[in-house]
Amino acid sequence: MAVIRLGYVHVRVTDLAEARQHYEQTLGMDTVHEENGRTYLKSWDDDDHHSVVLEEGGVGLVKFGYKVTDDGTLETIESKVSSFGASCERMSKGDNAGVGDGLRITLPSEHVLELYSEVERLGTKVGKLNPDPWPRDLRGIGVPRINHALVTTEDPALLERFFRDVLSFRPAERLVAGDEDSDLVGSWMYCGDQPHDIAFVKGANGKLHHFAYEIDDWSALLRAGDIMSMDDVPIDFGPARHGITRGGTIYFFDPSGNRNEVFAGGYRTGPDFRPITWTMDQAARGINYTHREIDQDFLRVVT
Amino acid sequence: MKAVRVVPHDIEVWARPGESVVDALRRYGWRSPYKCRRGGCGACRAQLRAGELLYPRAVADSVLSATEQAAGACLPCRAVPLTDVVIDLGSQPLRAVLASSAPHKNPDPAEQEGP
Numbered sequence: 001m002a003v004i005r006l007g008y009v010h011v012r013v014t015d016l017a018e019a020r021q022h023y024e025q026t027l028g029m030d031t032v033h034e035e036n037g038r039t040y041l042k043s044w045d046d047d048d049h050h051s052v053v054l055e056e057g058g059v060g061l062v063k064f065g066y067k068v069t070d071d072g073t074l075e076t077i078e079s080k081v082s083s084f085g086a087s088c089e090r091m092s093k094g095d096n097a098g099v100g101d102g103l104r105i106t107l108p109s110e111h112v113l114e115l116y117s118e119v120e121r122l123g124t125k126v127g128k129l130n131p132d133p134w135p136r137d138l139r140g141i142g143v144p145r146i147n148h149a150l151v152t153t154e155d156p157a158l159l160e161r162f163f164r165d166v167l168s169f170r171p172a173e174r175l176v177a178g179d180e181d182s183d184l185v186g187s188w189m190y191c192g193d194q195p196h197d198i199a200f201v202k203g204a205n206g207k208l209h210h211f212a213y214e215i216d217d218w219s220a221l222l223r224a225g226d227i228m229s230m231d232d233v234p235i236d237f238g239p240a241r242h243g244i245t246r247g248g249t250i251y252f253f254d255p256s257g258n259r260n261e262v263f264a265g266g267y268r269t270g271p272d273f274r275p276i277t278w279t280m281d282q283a284a285r286g287i288n289y290t291h292r293e294i295d296q297d298f299l300r301v302v303t
Numbered sequence: 304m305k306a307v308r309v310v311p312h313d314i315e316v317w318a319r320p321g322e323s324v325v326d327a328l329r330r331y332g333w334r335s336p337y338k339c340r341r342g343g344c345g346a347c348r349a350q351l352r353a354g355e356l357l358y359p360r361a362v363a364d365s366v367l368s369a370t371e372q373a374a375g376a377c378l379p380c381r382a383v384p385l386t387d388v389v390i391d392l393g394s395q396p397l398r399a400v401l402a403s404s405a406p407h408k409n410p411d412p413a414e415q416e417g418p
């Protein structure tokens with residue numbers, strides 16, 4: 001049984017037309033489906049039906065979905081959720097376009113997390129037979145695929161325990177204010193061999209800090225920054241390197257103020273990876289290794 | 304152009320038609336507190352002391368509700384002055400910056416006037 005990766009992020013946007021302009025033209029995603037005021041999009045190297053859903057009205061996270069293996073993972077997790085004392089319900093095929101039956105969990109942080117193993121495959125744009133490394137007709141940044149999300153929670157230690165005990169994630173990096181469990185400020189956790197598939201920091205329950213797209217390397221980051229300047233996209237910070245995960249980054253905002261990231265690099269983890277600890281006095285270096293300084297608001301500003 | 308006075312810093316700038324308070328300040332070299340500049344995060348939240356503001360683009364109720372707005376709260380990154388206005392940033396700082404606003408793209412040659 002295993003959780004494979006972040007499959008989709010479903011966010012609210014104040015203006016659907018402006019949001020589509022950003023996600024399609026600036027980021028380069030393709031709309032694959034529209035229904036009930038929702039727009040479903042995928043990136044060129046996403047194999048599955050979609051990875052982002054935009055819904056008009058408000059800002060912030062509606063829910064996110066992680067794909068799991070189809071060897072009884074959903075049943076195992078369902079029973080683990082109830083022994084943990086959290087709540088979950090069955091999700092039905094069609095609740096999300098292209099996605100099959102699954103589980104809908106309300107996390108201890110009040111975020112809605114969906115798990116599924118069945119999903120329609122629309123295929124990557126380069127295909128699976130003798131493919132080119134990238135498609136010729138990319139728009140804007142041309143983000144290849146979604147990578148991770150960072151959310152906020154009142155109780156990081158509790159959420160870390162949930163992801164560990166129920167979903168078998170492991171922490172790669174932990175930001176701590178002291179030795180007690182209650183001193184955990186943030187945790188970057190993985191399910192495969194990435195440095196993180198989900199991360200959370202202390203803050204209000206139910207909020208989204210950002211979701212990230214993976215891009216090739218440092219020069220792809222710089223080019224992404226060029227496109228953001230051409231399209232007057234507000235930058236939060238970057239290009240810079242994270243101490244935590246060692247990835248390269250630019251944080252920026254969509255037209256509704258939801259934070260996005262383009263993320264490149266980072267090390268590999270795996271089942272024997274021993275977690276890294278960051279202390280609060282080094283938090284700025286952990287988040288922005290290049291500048292060693294972050295805006296006080298960086299961790300507080302969420303949608 | 305509408306006058307935008309920022310207190311307690313006592314700075315005055317002029318906003319172009321349709322320009323937000325934050326963009327007008329940036330054009331004059333002032334960086335007020337903001338993050339997303341898109342009305343989503345609430346980082347720029349301030350108090351309107353005088354005048355009237357318009358929000359040409361939708362702002363989420365969770366960021367600025369009608370009740371908060373009635374009590375004088377505003378989002379300078381999305382608020383466009385309808386009249387001369389006074390904005391109170393409280394104890395939040397105003398920093399001097401050199402910021403370039405949205406670029407003027409090269410005009411479409413087809414739309415350029417002839418000689």
Ligand code: FES
Pocket residue numbers: 257336337338339340341342343344345346347348366378379380381
């Ligand atoms: S800066 Fe985010 S709401 Fe104004």
